[in-house]
Amino acid sequence: MREGSRTWLWRGVVVLFLTFALLLLYALWLLGPTGKEATVRIPKGATGQEVARILEEAGLLRSGYLFSAYLRFSGRAKRLVPGVYRLEGEGAFRLARALTGGERPLTVTLTFPEGERGVDYARRLSQAGLDGEGFLRLVREPGAVRPSFVEGPTLEGYLFPATYTFDLLVGPEEVVRAMLGRFAAELTPPVRRLLEEQGLSVHAWVTLASIVQAEAGSPEEMPKIAGVFLNRLERGMPLQADPTVAYALGKRLPELSRRAGDFGVDSPYNTYRYPGLPPGPIGNPGRAALLAVLNPVRTDPKGRPYLYFFHARGRLFLNADFEGHLQDLARYRYSSP
Numbered sequence: 001m002r003e004g005s006r007t008w009l010w011r012g013v014v015v016l017f018l019t020f021a022l023l024l025l026y027a028l029w030l031l032g033p034t035g036k037e038a039t040v041r042i043p044k045g046a047t048g049q050e051v052a053r054i055l056e057e058a059g060l061l062r063s064g065y066l067f068s069a070y071l072r073f074s075g076r077a078k079r080l081v082p083g084v085y086r087l088e089g090e091g092a093f094r095l096a097r098a099l100t101g102g103e104r105p106l107t108v109t110l111t112f113p114e115g116e117r118g119v120d121y122a123r124r125l126s127q128a129g130l131d132g133e134g135f136l137r138l139v140r141e142p143g144a145v146r147p148s149f150v151e152g153p154t155l156e157g158y159l160f161p162a163t164y165t166f167d168l169l170v171g172p173e174e175v176v177r178a179m180l181g182r183f184a185a186e187l188t189p190p191v192r193r194l195l196e197e198q199g200l201s202v203h204a205w206v207t208l209a210s211i212v213q214a215e216a217g218s219p220e221e222m223p224k225i226a227g228v229f230l231n232r233l234e235r236g237m238p239l240q241a242d243p244t245v246a247y248a249l250g251k252r253l254p255e256l257s258r259r260a261g262d263f264g265v266d267s268p269y270n271t272y273r274y275p276g277l278p279p280g281p282i283g284n285p286g287r288a289a290l291l292a293v294l295n296p297v298r299t300d301p302k303g304r305p306y307l308y309f310f311h312a313r314g315r316l317f318l319n320a321d322f323e324g325h326l327q328d329l330a331r332y333r334y335s336s337p
Contacts, residue, residue, distance in 0.1 A: 130172075
């Protein structure tokens with residue numbers, strides 16, 4: 001080969017090498033850190049191309065196309081973990097690791113207090129950015145979500161109050177199932193035996209516990225209040241529980257007004273007007289209220305069944321007879337302290 005030909009050949013090789021090196025550097029720059037930070041939402045079932053577009057639009061990538069190609073050829077496209085992430089644009093390779101198990105998606109921890117209604121829980125979910133409206137629809141019309149132990153038409157009462165941690169992509173059905181699963185854990189064999197001994201169905205148990213929850217000022221009062229209600233039920237006496245009237249009207253207890261005629265409302269939830277238990281729970285009772293119904297305090301020290309109670313001056317007053325109840329009312333509720 002002539003000297004001139006060899007020179008041109010080497011020059012060609014050098015040009016190709018430099019071109020390749022420049023293209024490689026450019027590709028690495030396109031896949032490199034952007035220095036930006038963003039919160040991104042990776043939907044369930046998203047493809048590598050869709051994830052790449054999301055990251056590029058968020059400013060975390062310069063080239064979604066190259067990132068998508070990397071995910072595909074590295075096999076990471078099949079291992080993407082959906083969720084909401086707070087990410088920094090540290091480069092395509094670190095982003096790929098983060099989204100395939102390297103980082104946990106963001107979560108939210110919510111506490112659902114004892115005694116609140118499904119509508120209250122829905123509001124808490126909405127405030128956290130979750131689908132509270134969808135949750136409430138499922139509570140009111142559970143359909144296939146309804147477990148076998150729920151006898152009523154809705155899930156009210158069975159949404160176990162506790163603290164839950166959810167992925168930010170969680171759907172209403174997953175939230176409902178988590179709360180129902182937590183309630184199901186309370187239905188232990190000993191609990192079922194106690195229900196059978198007392199002749200209570202699960203629905204009656206939860207319904208009564210929801211009223212006890214609303215009436216009690218503390219967990220210590222719950223077994224005594226449960227005892228009063230169980231005694232009244234046995235005797236065919238109306239429960240006369242203010243919280244059931246409030247539920248019938250969609251009000252809170254402090255909003256009830258005798259002057260406005262609230263206690264005359266014609267509703268099966270009005271336990272002043274209709275004897276027995278209302279059709280279903282009026283809230284979601286916690287463990288203390290549920291256990292109180294199973295382990296009630298039904299009699300006074302003389303063995304007389306408690307039939308009346310009221311709160312006054314930070315105390316619970318109990319009576320076995322109506323005359324004593326009236327006397328205590330006059331002395332402690334209606335007289336000046």
